[in-house]
């Protein structure tokens with residue numbers, strides 16, 4: 001029988017749990033470390049395209065993944081003064097994406113690893129030293145309370161950095177964030193609302209897309225919609241010096257859409273959690289060095305505009321497991337083969353993300369008009385085709 005190899009997975013997100021699950025199934029012994037004190041839940045809307053569903057199947061999660069795709073898909077483009085026209089919503093894109101919350105995917109992954117994989121919360125890597133047969137990692141447990149901090153040094157056959165956009169593993173092994181994080185000049189604020197906006201049905205999707213700023217509302221089948229404010233400010237750093245509600249009130253000043261924006265801002269003020277962040281791509285010449293590999297946003301963040309981040313995280317992890325199976329006795333060769341196989345997929349979606357970003361939040365007046373014309377035409381075409389059917 002093959003001797004079990006130890007893999008350290010840093011990060012308990014979609015990429016980290018997918019990697020741990022896949023490698024556990026191939027006989028590895030994963031240890032996951034997570035900076036947070038407990039597992040997060042909920043989160044924002046995620047669209048799962050066919051490649052995402054394929055990744056869910058590859059990880060054996062089809063039966064445990066809770067999806068929330070509304071039965072009826074109807075989307076509105078809403079103008080500055082509240083005027084509505086039918087649009088083509090996120091869920092009406094080619095490929096018929098399924099709607100889930102990020103927490104739904106994480107819950108499905110958790111149900112598959114819970115009890116099988118060791119998870120250490122409140123723990124981060126403080127140093128990583130790679131050597132011929134693996135890596136020695138200094139793990140720091142205890143977070144901010146100085147008196148409770150404990151450090152241990154442990155050896156692993158492989159380290160997987162799945163710790164997101166601002167990856168500590170990437171910084172420790174590959175270099176500073178600035179080398180790899182490419183700012184897009186945009187900001188997002190995503191949160192779950194307690195109710196649909198007034199005058200809309202609970203399963204309506206809506207988009208208020210103005211030049212350099214937009215509000216999206218994504219309906220879900222069995223819970224209230226999630227909302228996404230996204231905008232392109234002149235000075236991104238300045239957005240993080242005040243509470244998000246105040247910053248967004250200024251950024252969306254003069255755009256009401258008949259009160260819809262104000263209601264969404266009130267919802268944000270009352271939301272138990274939100275994500276408020278700048279948008280960056282991650283571009284790296286290589287996702288592995290020695291026995292350390294990066295997976296998910298840490299390696300190739302495609303941005304939310306691509307709609308492929310969760311998909312890429314899951315497929316990347318599943319393919320990593322396949323490569324390690326194929327090159328059982330040569331981990332570094334496996335990492336090389338994995339990266340070669342995955343690069344074209346990531347490159348393709350990286351290219352598309354730039355175009356899709358204009359669909360989410362157009363950067364000029366001209367593009368705002370083009371976007372609106374294309375979507376209105378698309379919606380008419382869709383409606384007339386449906387009428388003929």
Ligand SMILES: Cc1cc2nc3c(=O)[nH]c(=O)nc-3n(C[C@H](O)[C@H](O)[C@H](O)COP(=O)(O)OP(=O)(O)OC[C@H]3O[C@@H](n4cnc5c(N)ncnc54)[C@H](O)[C@@H]3O)c2cc1C
Pocket residue numbers: 010011012013014015016033034035036044045046047048052102123124125162163164165166167168169188190228275295296297298303304306307308309310311312313
């Ligand atoms: C608003 C929004 C909408 C999106 N919509 C879509 C969509 O429609 N479709 C899609 O496919 N994707 C979408 N994505 C992208 C998708 O959510 C991510 O690409 C995906 O979740 C993969 O994330 P990850 O696991 O790589 O990183 P993360 O989710 O960032 O997880 C990283 C984990 O590592 C932990 N961590 C961080 N630092 C450390 C450390 N030093 N030590 C230990 N642990 C650490 C964090 O606490 C976290 O648990 C969207 C993203 C956003 C923000």
